[in-house]
Amino acid sequence: MTAVLSRGRSDAPVRSVPGRPAPRRRPTVAPTWFLLPALVVYALVVLYPSLAGSVLAFTDRSGFDPGEWVGLANFEKLLRDDAARAALTNTVAVAVVITVVQTTLGLLLALALNSAIRARNLMRTLFFAPMMLSPIIVGLLWQYIYTPGGPLDSTLEGLGLGFLTRSWLGSDGALWAIVASIIWHHVGIVMAIYLAGLQSIPPELTEAAQVDGAGAVRRFWYVTRPLLGQSTTIVIALTLTASFKLFDQMFVMTGGGPGVSTQTLSLVMYQQAFVYGEYGYGTAIALVLTMIVAAVVFVQLSITRRGEHQV
Structure with a gap:
């Protein structure tokens, strides 16, 4: 009995002729070679400079002086640096607040603009428009607003609320004034991601839940929310990463002041490396910031992916 050998589709079963050894499926190698040029460029432009630059964290290089190997001295200095510890506290607080508020507002906007309200396309454009501006422009704009x-x-x-006026960028609340401008700037992209997730949900599911007597809140909690798991994973990962690396608005609007109230690790790293010329110490701060971001995002992805549901 002659078996039919599959032709064309690589995933079709391969049958052997009785009495002969089964033919081996040839591994698909060709597409892998197309990745090689991009991987080489990425290694030369990103990986090698990053690894080579991280060596500076273990030296005391300053200015044009190549410096000497000091081991973990820069990291010990970081632990004793009051400004760096304050910057780390600010960075964590900002990351948590921005992630929670921005994700919540983006989801609420997406739910509102996914309904059949009038001018929803215009409203989507207006909320997404700030994303087209650069962080520097946004910082200068809000600096003028807070004047x-x-x-x-x-x-x-x-x-009639004149009693609420204050020196917005010159008081203890300057950090949260900057956070408000950052949320305004980025909430549009969160809305867009959630809108894409909402539009991928089959309407039959929500209609079936409505027929079963589920109200709007129950439909959202038991049908919509689980199916937005992938969107939530993406939103939180992007927001956390961007929040930990905040630099532009802080630098433009306050420069880290007053005092160290708006300092972030990125800003301290810039000041140490490019203002004071302490390249070794600045690189150590950058290395610590990289490890913090990688650890936080890894934990976040591990947790949020458990709640993802496929449509």
Whole structure:
């Protein structure tokens, strides 16, 4: 009995002729070679400079002085540095607040603009538009808004809320004033990701739940929310990564002041390396920041992926 040998599709079963050894499936190697040029460029442009630069973290290089090998001295200095510890506290607090608030607002906007309200396309464009601006432009714009006697203070006084006016970027609340501008800048991309997730959910599922008597809250919690697991994983990973690396708005709007109230690890790293010329110490801060971001995102992905459901 002659077996039919599969031709064309590589995933079709391969049958052997009785009395003859079964033919071996040839591994598909060709597509892998197409990745090689990109991998080589990535290794030369990203991996090698990163690994070579990380060596500076174990030296006391300063300015044009190549420095000497000091081992873990820079990391010990980091643990004793009050400014660095304050910057780490600010960085963690900002990352947590931005992730929670931005994810919640983005989800609420997506749910509202996924409904059949009028002008929803215009509203989607308006909320996404700030993403088209660079962080520097956003920082300068909000610095003007927060100017004493500026647009924000004038609006509050016009509403009879003049008692709320203050030096927005010159007080202890400067950090949260900057956080508000960052959320305004990035909430549009979170909304867009959630909108894509909502539109991928078959309407039959929510209709079936509605027929069974589930209200809007129950439909969201038991049908929509689980199917948005992948979108939530992406949103939280992107937001956490960007929040830990915040630099532009802090640098433009306050430069880390007043005092160290708006310092972040990225800003301290920049100051140590490019202002004071302490390249070894600055690289050590960058290395610690990289490990923190990698660890946080790894844990976050491990947790959020457990709750993902396929549509």
